[in-house]
Amino acid sequence: ETGVTQSPTHLIKTRGQQVTLRCSSQSGHNTVSWYQQALGQGPQFIFQYYREEENGRGNFPPRFSGLQFPNYSSELNVNALELDDSALYLCASSRDRERSGELFFGEGSRLTVL
Amino acid sequence: AQSVAQPEDQVNVAEGNPLTVKCTYSVSGNPYLFWYVQYPNRGLQFLLKYITGDNLVKGSYGFEAEFNKSQTSFHLKKPSALVSDSALYFCAVRGYILTGGGNKLTFGTGTQLKVEL
Numbered sequence: 001e002t003g004v005t006q007s008p009t010h011l012i013k014t015r016g017q018q019v020t021l022r023c024s025s026q027s028g029h030n031t032v033s034w035y036q037q038a039l040g041q042g043p044q045f046i047f048q049y050y051r052e053e054e055n056g057r058g059n060f061p062p063r064f065s066g067l068q069f070p071n072y073s074s075e076l077n078v079n080a081l082e083l084d085d086s087a088l089y090l091c092a093s094s095r096d097r098e099r100s101g102e103l104f105f106g107e108g109s110r111l112t113v114l
Numbered sequence: 115a116q117s118v119a120q121p122e123d124q125v126n127v128a129e130g131n132p133l134t135v136k137c138t139y140s141v142s143g144n145p146y147l148f149w150y151v152q153y154p155n156r157g158l159q160f161l162l163k164y165i166t167g168d169n170l171v172k173g174s175y176g177f178e179a180e181f182n183k184s185q186t187s188f189h190l191k192k193p194s195a196l197v198s199d200s201a202l203y204f205c206a207v208r209g210y211i212l213t214g215g216g217n218k219l220t221f222g223t224g225t226q227l228k229v230e231l
Contacts, residue, residue: 056211
């Protein structure tokens with residue numbers, strides 16, 4: 001158990017819809033990163049939030065957006081869903097923008113887009 | 115840009131035998147390397163990391179990894195495999211987020227380890 005919780009665990013959406021995924025970080029962690037893990041692939045970095053501000057993003061379009069709240073929990077929002085957005089979305093928390101590289105992952109939200 | 119490669123999609127080992135899961139890396143500068151494990155329908159769990167120092171790194175659950183700079187490799191090893199070690203293993207390298215000043219991990223494609231009785 002890492003202390004990072006994600007919700008919902010599973011969800012099904014149709015193309016064009018919007019989705020919000022939520023993450024509660026481990027106590028004492030001020031940095032949240034989101035990763036997308038497509039079937040048979042390694043996790044791909046989406047973006048990172050540090051002290052409520054986006055701290056950088058990977059190669060994902062603007063329809064992927066996020067928020068971090070004062071308690072350091074975070075949301076990932078995806079607009080205009082596409083079939084290729086079907087994946088496991090992983091949230092990872094850490095202290096101080098992951099200097100150590102040791103991330104604490106939640107169990108993920110599995111999104112299916114039909 | 116930094117990257118890691120895991121050349122084997124699957125590794126099969128008999129319980130009690132030693133196991134090796136391979137990883138090679140490509141970075142500019144000194145590498146910060148990691149191994150994570152993923153059990154079915156679960157998130158990733160940190161196993162071990164190499165930052166600097168001793169080339170043999172010890173981690174959780176009896177795993178260790180050997181850093182080899184000349185071969186740009188960071189192979190995961192365990193002297194005696196258990197059936198419960200069966201899982202998906204990811205090698206990763208730390209890189210900078212240019213726009214934000216933080217760090218991110220770049221993962222390999224994963225190696226499925228199957229330990230059989």
